Amino acid sequence: MDVQDAVAEGNSVASAEDNGDGKRDGQRKFTMGPNDSLEGKLVYDGHVHVDGRAEGEFKVTGNLDIAQGATARISIEAANVTVKGQVEGAVTARDKLTLAKNARLSGDIVVRRLQIEDGASLNGHVRMGDIEQNPSGG
């Protein structure tokens, strides 16, 4: 499932491989900067760091973080999801979802583990437990 089918504005995707730290714990990393934006569907084998603006659907085999100041209207599926910015959309964390103290999340979430720090804001339905795995991942 090494598919990357992102529809991006500007040259945000160009920064994907060289901007981030490339490989971390053996996984590739897709890094967006604060001025980048991405609209569409992204299926990525590795970690994703979202800054700037994102809209659409992200399916990630590794971890996904939403930086502080970032705004995302996306549905997310990833192993670990960390939100420090603002997210509107459904979130599935196969392992853990963390909402940092300035996070704002509006949407239904399905997680195995959940951590919400004081100051974070959440509106939506929480379901906790085992996530049914999608064998193909896409």
Add this chain to the structure above:
Amino acid sequence: MSRIRPAAKVRSTEPPANGSDGDHSSVVLGPRDRLVGSLYIEGDLRVVGTVDGELEVTGSVEIDDGGSVTGPVTARDRLVVGRAGSLKGDVRVARLVVQDGATFSGKVSMGQAAVAPPKAVTPVIEPEPIKAPEAIKAPEAIKPPEPAKPPQPVKSTQAAKPQPTRAPQTKGKRR
């Protein structure tokens, strides 16, 4: 107006947190305590035991150390589900903390707006607005005139013509 008397039952090893200083109560449901029903507290609540029911608290709620709550929770300040706490129910809170390891399922409504309407505090009874009499419409009495009876057997050919109804006029014509 707490509906339980915590002092009577709570025999936990928790720090002696139960008590009330006038307006503010502090209640601990210890590990061997159990509440089935609904509880309203003007103050803070710490649940280390089991609650099956509805909680509403003007201060903070903390569920931890094996504490388990099944039912809706409203906390006008803060709700903390500790790493060894479990909560299954919809929550309305101003602030929410969920520690890693906690179990939590339910709908979350957050922010001051979500907890704004004080449910258990002196319900404001508004008088029902009395409707002005003119607002009540008279029943519609005018029904469309029924098509008078099924067609009658007609006497003659004349009757078939539509006769203009000018009964009063015929008087004046022929003196």
